[in-house]
Amino acid sequence: MIRLDAITRVFRMGDQEVRALNGINLDIASGEYVSIMGPSGSGKSTLLNVIGLLDRPDGGRYELDGADVTDLSENDRARVRREKIGFVFQSFHLVPRLTAAENIELPLILEGVAPVERKSRVEAALDAFDLKDRARHRPSELSGGQRQRVAIARATILRPTALLADEPTGNLDHRIGAEVMALLEGLHHAGTTLIIVTHDRELGARAHRHIAMRDGEIVGDET
């Protein structure tokens, strides 16, 4: 459960101030499926980064699963990200040197999971995301859809409570994009909170709750 209270995020560019988030109040319950839409530069990514504890707000209060996480130390934020948050990015962000299986394994290594268990969990993830025959391939040898599937497998391998996707289909063609969306929705059905930033009205409409942003403010919130 996510509770944002008067969150602001201000960027300074020289003597100019950009209010990327301007007093955001937002509650998202566990297991919700939310889309965030709005014009470019309206603050969608910044909002997602704050929710995912990648970015720190300049003002306001953030409560995650009942605990105040506004002023957590850098180390604690890393731990919360690892335990509760999964990120999916438009540009996949796979490590080019590592194979699909190794990319998926990364969070398990960070978490300190024993090698034997790591192996079986990666195996299961490869199975679940239909990547079995691609396990030993590097990202450069994978299609866009396969890369995003690897990224999603990596984001969910530690079973996060919330999955944050920033334009996850932005680099994919329509058909593959729809497949990836179906995959994410499958995770939502399994109980994960799903928050998706998208430009695509059609995809955004599939969510159960639609948040519209403009100039760092929430201008629409419909279910």
Add this chain to the structure above:
Amino acid sequence: MNLRDTLTLSFSTVASYRTRSLLIVLAMALGVAAVVVLTALGDGARRYVVGQFSSLGTNLVIVLPGRAETSGGFPGAALGQTPRDLTLEDARFVGQLPQVRRYAPLNVGVAELAGGGRLREVTVLGSNAELLPIRHMKLSQGSFLARGSERSAQIVLGSQLAREFFPDGRAVGQRVRLGDSRFLVSGVLAPQGESMGFNSDEIAIIPIDYAQELFNTESLFRILVEAKSRNAIEPAKAAISHVLTLRHDGEEDVTVITQDAVLATFDRILRALTLGVAGIAAVSLAVAGILVMNVMLVAVAQRTTEIGLLKAIGAPAADIRRLFFAEALWLSLAGGALGFALGHAGSYFIRLAYPALPAWPPAWASVAGVATALFTGVVASLLPASRAAKLDPVLALSGK
């Protein structure tokens, strides 16, 4: 992230940037190899010199006419007034001292040796029976100059001379002519090779009286003295100085040197030299360290989005710092190991090419070389690693 995973992950990273890693490893390796080879050379030279001195004899005290300029015990040229001669009589007095086990007076000259139908100039040593034990010489045939019978005309030939004059190997018992006198070959020295620029294989040794007659001189070239023990060396030196000063009307006109002092001086000089070259070689390691730092900084810049990703999936700053740290560790470890191998191979080939030079790399140099490589690599990675750890994840993900 635990240590093992950190090491495995960083190793695979290092291995995947093959060319770059090889270059760094090579730079490190050359530095370490330079340390190892140069110290092997320096220490080899030291051992060579020490070995040469030791082959002269143990607990050796050498008396030479003339006063050395410095009191440092170094056999400098005798300057100043013409020194009083050192005589056989002096030698006998020295031999009476309680600290002295044995002594051998020495005269050196060149004379014509004829025998077995051959004739040539040879270096002649005049001495007594004690020369053999004092100088650690060995015989291959016959006997050395008879003890106490310095008046018998015996000659001992170096191995090379014996082979040259009597190729059939039966030198002992033969008569030869040296200058105008005839000598009976009593023994042949075992081959010893060169020592202190003196090839004992090519000398002939005759009793001191004959030598003085042959060279028409009363004065000795040197007196070789063997002290009773290592502890007796210094007292012997003092006693010899004292007795000779008394005999020379209170004039301190001889130089008494101990092999220990000379040896210690050479040892010190060559050790310093070895340390010096090791230091110079270590500088090249520092250069390699700067290279590592540079490459790591470039790596951090190149892998900014990757670092952002690691942070996004929950890697704490410490993990990221350790990853880069471990990469530098692998590079310097590989560099150190390769350098160690190269250095030892290089020293081996030097020993092969110059068998006389015991160019064994000292253990401390190998350890210091590898340790310096590790140290510089690790220190050089501190800045890049902490820079990576401090990156802002949002900015890093966007590649800024």
